[in-house]
Amino acid sequence: MTKEYLLFMLINGLSEGMLLFIIASGLSLVFGVLRVINFAHGSLYMIGAFVAYSLSTLLTTGSLMSFLVLLLVVPPVIAVLGFFLEVTLFRRVYREEHLLQLLLTYALVLILDDVVRVIWGGDPRNVARPELLAGSVDILGLALPTYNVFILGVGPVVAIGLWLLLYRTRSGNIIRAAVSYPDTLGALGVNVSWVMTATFMLGCWLAGLGGVLVASLASIDLGIGMQKIIECFAVVVIGGLGSVGGALLGSLIIGTGITFFQLPFGRWALIFPYLMMAVVLIVRPWGLFGRPER
Numbered sequence: 187m188t189k190e191y192l193l194f195m196l197i198n199g200l201s202e203g204m205l206l207f208i209i210a211s212g213l214s215l216v217f218g219v220l221r222v223i224n225f226a227h228g229s230l231y232m233i234g235a236f237v238a239y240s241l242s243t244l245l246t247t248g249s250l251m252s253f254l255v256l257l258l259v260v261p262p263v264i265a266v267l268g269f270f271l272e273v274t275l276f277r278r279v280y281r282e283e284h285l286l287q288l289l290l291t292y293a294l295v296l297i298l299d300d301v302v303r304v305i306w307g308g309d310p311r312n313v314a315r316p317e318l319l320a321g322s323v324d325i326l327g328l329a330l331p332t333y334n335v336f337i338l339g340v341g342p343v344v345a346i347g348l349w350l351l352l353y354r355t356r357s358g359n360i361i362r363a364a365v366s367y368p369d370t371l372g373a374l375g376v377n378v379s380w381v382m383t384a385t386f387m388l389g390c391w392l393a394g395l396g397g398v399l400v401a402s403l404a405s406i407d408l409g410i411g412m413q414k415i416i417e418c419f420a421v422v423v424i425g426g427l428g429s430v431g432g433a434l435l436g437s438l439i440i441g442t443g444i445t446f447f448q449l450p451f452g453r454w455a456l457i458f459p460y461l462m463m464a465v466v467l468i469v470r471p472w473g474l475f476g477r478p479e480r
Contacts, residue, residue, distance in 0.1 A: 218428020
């Protein structure tokens, strides 16, 4: 096995990890702030991918402008869907037992999956990549897919944006205060319910963004939501609740780990996230970047 091939696998694994981070960061944010086990996050990501497909059929195929339209339109659409779900359903279970939350979100998975099946059917779909991102780029003598390199660049931009929002803005201070001191925050005149709604919408926006990106990366079908939510929960467990840095590190560990484990173990590489979760739960139950719950 040559060094060039290993480098090729590493870059592909990192790009997969960055895509996973974009999706999992939304789940980590919602999980960390709202304390809701949202299994439906994967379904929202899947809906984002299918909405991107439908919208792409109305636009010029392979156009960079069309791709930008998808990036600008689809994530807000999923955020609006998240708004209605949060106001009508999730807001009612914030202080309830985790079992009730789990039942609610799993029921939503079944409902949303059936909605997707009725609207789009069960056939795999995909979105044509823009011509500018459809070729390959030379990096260290390796011809790498331009689109994968693009995703590799989008991930850090999202991570920096989330970090700046949470730690360098007043809105971020309010979001973090809502985690530990919701009653005090409410006494200061802040509408905590709407803070949680906005946080939930941001998580859904990130799920929609991941859906747009994956629609041009691979074929999309009814199974992508459940497959990705399992990996996202692994990221949350490994990185720690609500930690952007933890979500980024956990995503890169899983993305590169699965890629390299596929070489000797084939499909058995799919158990890698579970192995990592088990190790982290034994060594550091609150995650690599998380803090013990009081």
